[in-house]
Amino acid sequence: MEKRIIKAVDQHSEAAIDLLKKSVNINSGTMNFPGVIKVGELFKAELDQLGFQTELTNGEAYGRAGHLIAKRTGKKGPKFLLIGHLDTVFELDSPFQEYTMLDENIMKGPGVADMKGGDVIIILAMKALKDAGVLDDMSIEIIMTGDEELSGEPIELAKKDLIEGAKRADIALGFENGDNNPKTIVVARRGSSDWQLKVTGVPAHSSQVFTKDIGVGAIYETSRILNEFYLQLSKEKDLTFNPGFIIGGTDLNLNDDLTGGTAFGKDNVVAQQTIVHGDIRATSLEQLEKAHGIMKQIVANNYPNTSAELIFNDNGYPPLALTEGNTKLLKVYDTVSQDLGFGAVEAVNPRNAGAADISFTSGYVDMALDGLGLTGGGGDHTIEETGDLRTVATQAKITAVLMYRLINQK
Structure with a gap:
C-alpha cells in the first residue's frame, strides 16, 4: 500500500508543480482580497475533485478575505487537521509578482515557500491517498487561512475556524516551510505578541536635570527600563524581546499602526515623554507569563519623578508548546522519512521557527x-x-x- 501511495505521488507531481506555478503567479498579498479569494478558488477546485466538502468563508467580520475550509469524514484512525494559508506578504505594489526558474529545480517567486508550496503538497498528498484507495478511510479537515501573514482583528474571530477545527482534531499537521531544512521538523514554535512602553517625566530646563524636583526625565527612565530588560531576561532560553522603535522628547505624535511617529525636543529641555514598541517571543505560556511579571517589576521601580506604563497585547500568536505527543509524532515522522530513503529528521531549534497558524491548535x-x-x-x-x-x-x-501509518496504529 505504501508503494502504491509513493507511485501515485510521482504520477501527480508534474501537475502539482504546474498548480504551484499558477498559484504563485496570482498575487495574494493579505490585503488583496480578490487575489486571496482567487487562490482559494484554485485550491478549492482541486479539493472538490477529491470529494471534500469545501467552503470559502467570508472574512468581513475581521477585515480579511476569509479562509478555505475542506472536510471529509472516514471511519478509521485519528482525526487530522491540515493547515496552510492562502496569503503572502507581497501586496499589489510589490515588484515581486511572478515566478522565475533559477535552474531546473529552484523556483524564485512570491509565496513559493511561504506557503503556496505547502498548500500544493497538501493537495498532492490527498491525491495520492485517494489513488491508493485509503482516503475514504480518513477523517480530514483542511484549513487554509487568508490572514496568516497579517492577522485579522479581532483575532478571536479571525482564528475561530482554526481553533474550532483543532477542537475536532486529534493530530494537527502544518505545512509551513519551517527553517527551510528538510532534515528538521517543527515540534515547538515560539508565540509572538507585542508590547508598548510609555514613560513620562517632568519637563524643565536641562540645567535642572537630576534635581529633587525634576528628576531624570523620560528618556533616562526609558533607558533604565530597557537595560534592565536585557540584564534580567536576555539569558532566558529561547526567550526574545525586541524594542522595534523608540521616540522621545517634549511632544510626540505616534502613528496609528504603531510603526513609528515623530518627536520634537531640544537639547536643553528635559524629555517629557517616550514611547517604545516591541515584540516578545516565548516557547510556552508559562515562560511568557514569567517574563511579563519580571518586566512589570522592572517598570514599577521608577527613577524619581518619572512614571511608566507597560502594555501587553494579548492578540498575538500563542506558543506551540513542546509536548510528549509532539515528540512521539516526530518519532513516527522520522521513521517514515528514513524508511522512504529521505534520511533522519530531528526537531528544529524553536529560535529558528517563527509564529504560525498551527500555534492556535496548542492545547x-x-x-x-x-x-x-x-x-x-x-x-x-x-x-x-x-x-x-x-x-x-x-x-x-x-x-x-x-497519515496512512497513523490510521493503522494505536
Whole structure:
C-alpha cells in the first residue's frame, strides 16, 4: 500500500508543480482580497475533485478575505487537521509578482515557500491517498487561512475556524516551510505578541536635570527600563524581546499602526515623554507569563519623578508548546522519512521557527507537527524567496505515508 501511495505521488507531481506555478503567479498579498479569494478558488477546485466538502468563508467580520475550509469524514484512525494559508506578504505594489526558474529545480517567486508550496503538497498528498484507495478511510479537515501573514482583528474571530477545527482534531499537521531544512521538523514554535512602553517625566530646563524636583526625565527612565530588560531576561532560553522603535522628547505624535511617529525636543529641555514598541517571543505560556511579571517589576521601580506604563497585547500568536505527543509524532515522522530513503529528521531549534497558524491548535490536539511544506529555499518574505521543487514530491510522500501509518496504529 505504501508503494502504491509513493507511485501515485510521482504520477501527480508534474501537475502539482504546474498548480504551484499558477498559484504563485496570482498575487495574494493579505490585503488583496480578490487575489486571496482567487487562490482559494484554485485550491478549492482541486479539493472538490477529491470529494471534500469545501467552503470559502467570508472574512468581513475581521477585515480579511476569509479562509478555505475542506472536510471529509472516514471511519478509521485519528482525526487530522491540515493547515496552510492562502496569503503572502507581497501586496499589489510589490515588484515581486511572478515566478522565475533559477535552474531546473529552484523556483524564485512570491509565496513559493511561504506557503503556496505547502498548500500544493497538501493537495498532492490527498491525491495520492485517494489513488491508493485509503482516503475514504480518513477523517480530514483542511484549513487554509487568508490572514496568516497579517492577522485579522479581532483575532478571536479571525482564528475561530482554526481553533474550532483543532477542537475536532486529534493530530494537527502544518505545512509551513519551517527553517527551510528538510532534515528538521517543527515540534515547538515560539508565540509572538507585542508590547508598548510609555514613560513620562517632568519637563524643565536641562540645567535642572537630576534635581529633587525634576528628576531624570523620560528618556533616562526609558533607558533604565530597557537595560534592565536585557540584564534580567536576555539569558532566558529561547526567550526574545525586541524594542522595534523608540521616540522621545517634549511632544510626540505616534502613528496609528504603531510603526513609528515623530518627536520634537531640544537639547536643553528635559524629555517629557517616550514611547517604545516591541515584540516578545516565548516557547510556552508559562515562560511568557514569567517574563511579563519580571518586566512589570522592572517598570514599577521608577527613577524619581518619572512614571511608566507597560502594555501587553494579548492578540498575538500563542506558543506551540513542546509536548510528549509532539515528540512521539516526530518519532513516527522520522521513521517514515528514513524508511522512504529521505534520511533522519530531528526537531528544529524553536529560535529558528517563527509564529504560525498551527500555534492556535496548542492545547486542543494530542499531537502536532509543523514545517512539512516546501523546503530547501530561502529568502522568505523578501524578493529573493526561493524553493526547491524536488521537495514537493518528497514532502507529499512523507505526509501521505505518515497519515496512512497513523490510521493503522494505536
